[in-house]
Amino acid sequence: MTGHEGPAVRFAIMGPARVWRGEDEVDLGPVQQRALLALLMARAGDVVSTDEMTTLLWRGDPPADPVNAIYRHVGVLRRLLQPQLPVRSVGRWLLRESSGYRLAADVAAVDLLRFRDQVRRAKQLARAGDAEQAVTIFREALDLRSGAAASGLPTDIRAHSAFAAIDSEYLAAVKHAADAALACAVGPAMVPVLHRVAAEHPLDEAVQARLVLCLAASGQRAEALDKWHEVRRVLAAELGVPPGAELRAAQQKVLVGTVVPAEREGAAYAGAPPQGEAPPTEGVRAPGFSAALAPRPSDSSAGVRVVTRPAQLPPDLAPFAGRQRELDLATGFLSLYDGSGATAIVAIQGMAGVGKSTTAVHWARQVAHRFPDGQLYVNLRGFEPGAQAVDPGDAIRVLLEALGVTADQIPAALNARVSLYRTLLAGRRILVFLDNARDAVQVRPLLPGGGGCLVLVTSRDRLLGLAAVDGARIIQLGLLSDTEARELLTRRLGEARLAAEPAAAADIIATCAGLPLALALVASRAAARPRFPLSAVVAELRGSRHGLLDTLRDRDPMGDLEAVLSWSYDALSRQAARVLRLTVLHPGPDITRSAVASLAGVGVREADRLLHELVRTNMLVEHRPGRFTCHDLLREYAAKRIAHDSAAERSAAGLRLLDHYVGTARTAAHLLSPWWVEAEPMEASAGVVCEEFADAGQALVWFSAERVVLRELVAHAARKGAHGHVWRLAWAMERFLDRQGHANDAVKILGAGLSAALREGNRSAQAHLHRALARANTRLGRHGTARRHIRTSLTVFAEIGDSLGLAHAHRCHGWIMDQLGRYEASLGEARQALVLYRSLGNRVAEISALHALGWTHLLRGEPRLAEGYFARSITSIKAYRDPYAEASAWYSLGCSRQEMGQYDAALECYRTALAGYRDGADHYNEATVLDRMGDALRALGDLAAAHRMWGDAIDVMAQFDGAATDAVRAKRDADSVPEAGLFG
Structure with missing residues (x-):
């Protein structure tokens, strides 16, 4: 304590x-x-x-x-x-x-400890003969559980024996509680728990037998026998065995009537109204109310009344796999409505083929027992081939007929139908499953008016209006993880077949990219040819000249992946469908609003409207704010569709896209390095919209997010012969790639830019890119190549009379000499650059040359001399408001002071530099500063703080430079940290 x-x-x-x-x-x-x-x-x-x-x-x-x-x-x-x-x-x-x-x-x-304590007490009471009190304590213990132990964690973690043991412990307690309840004639009290646990353990005969007996004890003899036959069918289908002795004994007791139903008075079974309350439909006599719905006497002398109980849920998918997180989330949402008096609305939405209906059916059957008055189902046909979405009035007619209302009793007007529908559901607990909804407008009239019901909706639409206006809880169904995808294949093909060819199984999972429908179609083909190796299935998938969509064609539209995707595509507006097609011209992995606007040649506001439509219908996903992507198979589908657009339209869109990135990259480069030389601009095509940035930080974030896109665009433009775009993109990216440590990318991109500049004959671009390639190759230790590039750069700059470019090349040459340990040569190059900068009156560049001289002195072991240069740089650069240059100067000053053993002073400098780099989102240099701060703290003897700094550096650095990360990790791991210090 x-x-x-x-x-x-x-x-x-x-x-x-x-x-x-x-x-x-x-x-x-x-x-x-x-x-x-x-x-x-x-x-x-x-x-x-x-x-x-x-x-x-x-x-x-x-x-x-x-x-x-x-x-x-x-x-x-x-x-x-x-x-x-x-x-x-x-x-x-x-x-x-x-x-x-x-x-x-x-x-x-x-x-868990409370659960165990209560179970222990309940068992003691049961052994002492007080079964009724034992059941009360058992129920309190069982109510502590809200799901499988450690649910929400990844499946492989939840498989640990410690969590499995908790679930087994709970299962055993349920059985003890049921036995105690049956012993004292309060079996109905256990029906809700047994329903839930039996759904989780469909093959546990002991649990199923107790559910059968408790149902019979609650007066639900028919339901008990239905459950017995359902279990028999599951055992036969899954295990190929008949019911065991315990289940057969339970059936016999129900058949011969040795299970005595509990008295209604005081019984706490599912669906029983409180004492003195009328049965659910008694007294409800709305206009047009069918006699079929009215309570009617049964043959029982007890006078128990029954009502029409629809049971329309579609069949569950036997090999259902994955989705545990979503199932737990849905159950959690449902629990929020317990006792609230409000109708629960759970909407499952996602793209075509992602398994919305399958997941919804599986979950609905898990919770159906909580709605004892039945289940209604209607397919609203929001996205189906050749069919219009079902009108809400027609949908209500279907639901009313399922409730027993005859055709002549159904009102003609929609409002009257809605009123009758809601009157009939008042006071009942019914699950209403609205499958394949088009939008919230179609769903809203089908919502019950009172509490106690559950409305389950599936849709390819995002249904945001249903959430905002009607309080629906939305569950976004995404792609399956690799683990879930393997589970799906295992359920359909068997573990032995996958274990025999793990590489082929992994290839199938990768090819289908987590889309359940694609995985199911591939699995069904493999299952139909059990003697074929899975490698043959992979070869078929990859060998098709027309892609996966053509490979997975089928006569049944529901089993034809392209047909399923087409239903969503055909529901789009003409403009949104065009945008989806054009996005395939973008190399990915994601695209921004401005890039979409440029591709389509429309304004940003119109692009926003069309993107909203595509996201709402799950054709695109906004996976990060302002950045949109789509599934690989949707991309393949869009690529097939764009083939029907004219070559001129595709070419114009591609040109607008290149112009967008050249213009945006030039703006971002200028913000990152306002005093650097910019490439000459080019005139953009009509309709191009470039990104706008408030500061250098935003520009750096954009470059980081678009790095892969820009790399692919450079390669694409080079293949198309768009040489001016290639070298301009390379030039604009040079400072970003260098500062962020992307040396390998820099060599490829700058090399492509140099080739393009040579083909176009642009000498200025050639000189700049030779200098940039010299720096990138030095970063990679390719000093011979670097020196050839810098010599060529110096020569070309001199030949074309570009004094500023020549000064930059001399400064770069000096930096290269520093890396080789040739400090006298480096000082000579830096001084030549300094002379040229001063002759041009370029004060900012002059400060940078002085900074370079300071580093050479520091590397020569002259930290006090270096400190003077760095201090002068800090004083001078403040007037030009260049946060990056100022942060760099503070970092350099800190290095010089650390070399002189002034560790506290060095840390103060590093903190200032760190704040500057973080403000500019310059994570590469942020990691460098954190590493140095760890060194200074280590020297001060604060090993715990040093470890924290190195750990932070590793976290940041890991995304840039594996070798540097390993070096910092090795340095951190070389010293042990006393546990009582940092960790206690």
């Missing part, structure tokens, strides 16, 4: 891993951190070894020092649980033991 505990902390592992401090839920951070705490919760009170943690977190591919990584996670978790904890304190909850860690929590703090 430390005295810094703060609000009470509660832990939950019987469902998603969650923690609360007081009333506030704690954000547990990234997956590995959540998984680590989940394991400690699952083993609450016991020591978890670091070996077991390593296995859980890294599954056979641990980092070089997993113990240190675990220490870091534990340190973060301690401060999440107790934010006010002093730095060197261990805290209340996560205690270090000799071989690992332990969650030190009492019964009241952890749901």
Whole structure:
């Protein structure tokens, strides 16, 4: 105990891993951190070894020092649980033991410990003969669970034995509770729990038998026998076996009537109205109300009334796979409406072929028992071939007929139909499944008026209006992960077939790119040819000259991938369909609004409108703010469609796209380096819209996001012979590529630019690109190539009389000499550059040359002399408001002071430089500064702080330079950190 505990902390592992401090839920951070705490919760009170943690977190591919990584996670978790904890304190909850860690929590703090305590008490009561009180305690224990243990974590993590054991423990408790309930004639109390658990364990005969008996005990004898036959069919289909002795005994008890139904009075079974309340439909006599819907006496002497109970859910998909996160999310949404009096609306939306209806049916069958008055279903045909979307009035007619209203009793007017529909559903608990909706306007009249119902909607539309106006909870169904895709193939083809050809299975998953329909079609073809190796299936998929869409054609439109995609495409407006086609001219992986506007030759406002339509119908996805992408198979579909556009239209759009990127890159380059020489502009085509940036930071973010696009465009333009675009793009990218450490990309792009400049005969561009290539090759250690480029650059600049370009080349040559350790030569080149800059009156360039001289002196072991140059640079550059140059000068000053042993002064300089680089989103130099700060802190003896700095540097640097990352990691790992210092 430390005295810094703060609000009470509660832990939950019987469902998603969650923690609360007081009333506030704690954000547990990234997956590995959540998984680590989940394991400690699952083993609450016991020591978890670091070996077991390593296995859980890294599954056979641990980092070089997993113990240190675990220490870091534990340190973060301690401060999440107790934010006010002093730095060197261990805290209340996560205690270090000799071989690992332990969650030190009492019964009241952890749901799993409370569950175990209550189950123990309930069993004692049952053994003592107080079965009724035992059931009460059992129910309290069972209600602590909100889902599978550690749900929400990746499947491979949830498969750990600690989490599986919790689920098994819960299952055993359910069986004990059911036995106790049946023993004291309160079996109906267990029906809701058994329904849910039986759906999770369809092959567990002990659970299914208890559900059958409890249904019969609640007076639902027919439902009990239906459930028995359903289980028999599942066992035959899945295992090829008949029901076992326990299930047969349960059926026999129901048939001969030895299960005595509990009295209605005081029974707490699903669907029973509270004492004194009328049955659901009693007293509801709306105009046109059918006698079929009215309660009618049964043959039972008890006088139990029954009503028409529709059961229209489509059949579940036997080999259903994946989607556990989405299923848990839907169930979580549903629980929010319990007792609220509001109708629950859950909408599942996504692109064509992503499995919306399949997932919805699977989930609907899991929760159907919570709606004892039945299930309604209607296909609204929002996106189907050759069919108009179902009119809401016609849809209500279908629903009314399912409720027993005869054709002559259905009103003609839509408002009257809606009124009758909502009157009939009032007071009932019914699941209404609206499949394949076109939009919110089509769905809204079909919503029940009162609470207690669930409306489940699927659509390719985003249904944002349904969420905003009607309170629908939207679940975006994305592509399957590789793990889920493999599970789907396993369910359809068998584990043995996939295990025999793992590479071919991986190829199928990659080719289908996570689209469930594509995977299902490929699996069905493979299943139809069981003697064919999977490698033959892969060869067929890749060998088609016309792409995957033609390979997966079928006579049945529902099994034809291209046909399914066409239904969404055909529903688009003409302009939006054109934009979708034109996006295939863009190399990807994503595209911005301005680029779309340029491609289509429209304004940004019109591009926004068309993009909204494409996103709303899930043809495009806005995966990051302002950046849009689409599935590979949709891209293949659009490519087939654009073949029908004229060559002139495609060529004009492609030219506008190149003009867009040349113009935007030139603007961004000028912001990044306002004093650098710009390439001569070119006139853009009509309709081109370039990006606009507020500052250098935004320009750098754009370059970083578009780097892959620009690289592909350079190659594409070179193939098309657009030489002016190629060398201008290369020139504009040079400063960004150098500052961000993308030397390999720089060599390729600048090399393509130089080739284009040579073909076009532009001498100025040739000289600039030779100089840029000299710098890029030096970054890669190719000094011979670099020196050839810089000599050519110097020669061409001199021949064309470009004094400023010549000065830049001399300065670059001096930097190259620095890298080779030839400091006298470097000083000579920097002085030549300085003379030229001064002759041109270029004060900013003159300051940069002085800065270069300072670095050469620093490298020569003259830090005090270097310090004078750097200090002068800082004083001079402030007048020109160049944040990058100022940050660089502060960094250099810090280096000189560190070399003189002035570590505290160096850290002050580094902090100023770090702020400047971060303001400009210059992550490459940010990482460099963090690395240096770690060195300075290490020299001051603060090893814990040094490790933090190096760790931050590694996190930032990893995206740029693998070799530099490895060097910093090796430096960090060379020293051990005392656990009591940083991690407690």
